[in-house]
Amino acid sequence: MIGIIGGTGLGDALAGCLADVQTQTVNTPFGKPSDVIHIGKLGSNKVAFLNRHGPGHRFNPSSVPYAANIFALKKVGVKTVIASGAVGSLRQDYEPKQLVLVDQFIDKTFRRQNTFFDKLGAVHCELAQPCCGPLRKQLSHAAKKIKTKVHPDGTYVCMEGPQFSSRAESMMHRGWGGSLIGMTAMPEAKLAREAQMCYALVALVSDYDCWQEHHGQTDKQLLIKEIIGNLNTATENAIALIKALLEQGSDLCDDGCPCRKTLELAVWTKSDVINARERQKLAPLFE
Numbered sequence: 594m595i596g597i598i599g600g601t602g603l604g605d606a607l608a609g610c611l612a613d614v615q616t617q618t619v620n621t622p623f624g625k626p627s628d629v630i631h632i633g634k635l636g637s638n639k640v641a642f643l644n645r646h647g648p649g650h651r652f653n654p655s656s657v658p659y660a661a662n663i664f665a666l667k668k669v670g671v672k673t674v675i676a677s678g679a680v681g682s683l684r685q686d687y688e689p690k691q692l693v694l695v696d697q698f699i700d701k702t703f704r705r706q707n708t709f710f711d712k713l714g715a716v717h718c719e720l721a722q723p724c725c726g727p728l729r730k731q732l733s734h735a736a737k738k739i740k741t742k743v744h745p746d747g748t749y750v751c752m753e754g755p756q757f758s759s760r761a762e763s764m765m766h767r768g769w770g771g772s773l774i775g776m777t778a779m780p781e782a783k784l785a786r787e788a789q790m791c792y793a794l795v796a797l798v799s800d801y802d803c804w805q806e807h808h809g810q811t812d813k814q815l816l817i818k819e820i821i822g823n824l825n826t827a828t829e830n831a832i833a834l835i836k837a838l839l840e841q842g843s844d845l846c847d848d849g850c851p852c853r854k855t856l857e858l859a860v861w862t863k864s865d866v867i868n869a870r871e872r873q874k875l876a877p878l879f880e
């Protein structure tokens with residue numbers, strides 16, 4: 594079963610595309626996820642869908658229960674996650690309405706739970722390639738079947754928010770080599786790696802970040818409308834991409850993928866000092 598985490602844009606749109614939907618309420622040692630998990634069919638594939646921001650866009654990026662979300666998806670049997678999220682572009686050639694298959698992150702978040710293992714001990718996961726290589730390759734392949742431009746890679750700078758960047762920050766993020774700015778991919782991608790899941794992120798470009806003076810619409814209301822319009826188009830493009838991916842029929846759940854064996858060498862704490870009850874609580878992550 595493929596897990597889909599819908600961010601701004603995709604969150605509401607994709608739930609409407611699923612057939613034979615059942616909802617599942619899941620509890621985790623890290624509290625409740627953002628929403629019930631919708632399990633249904635997209636084409637002929639079974640998917641588990643979770644709306645990252647919850648019903649009515651309840652959670653802001655800092656308060657999204659990322660740990661509960663990833664744990665809940667793992668608990669219902671998801672091993673492969675495709676996430677989406679709205680982003681601002683830091684590069685001229687990454688244009689609004691286009692999609693980006695993110696391959697790298699710069700994590701600037703500072704008030705979110707970013708590990709499952711605080712009570713277990715010292716667990717150090719490999720993160721040089723934070724998104725699953727084989728899954729990104731399959732998404733790139735599927736991208737050839739849709740009309741929109743899909744960039745094969747991009748560095749996503751994840752900021753805490755909820756305010757957007759100042760112009761000086763936006764220029765700095767460009768100087769760091771960032772392609773995109775967003776608020777939700779971290780610690781989600783890190784937690785997916787800790788949960789030994791394959792994770793890929795499809796970023797939906799809504800507009801250029803403020804490094805670029807806006808030359809089009811100057812009326813604030815109309816500008817917001819323009820950005821929402823871009824996001825709606827990007828959302829349709831993302832749904833087309835996910836459908837094309839699932840129609841390929843290739844196995845997205847290869848147990849041989851290195852993502853699935855992350856914890857084999859990551860636990861540095863000696864097994865005889867690990868709290869057995871804590872280890873038991875986290876059992877789904879080790880599966």
Ligand SMILES: [Zn+2]
Nearest residue numbers: 725791850852
């Ligand atoms: Zn993988």
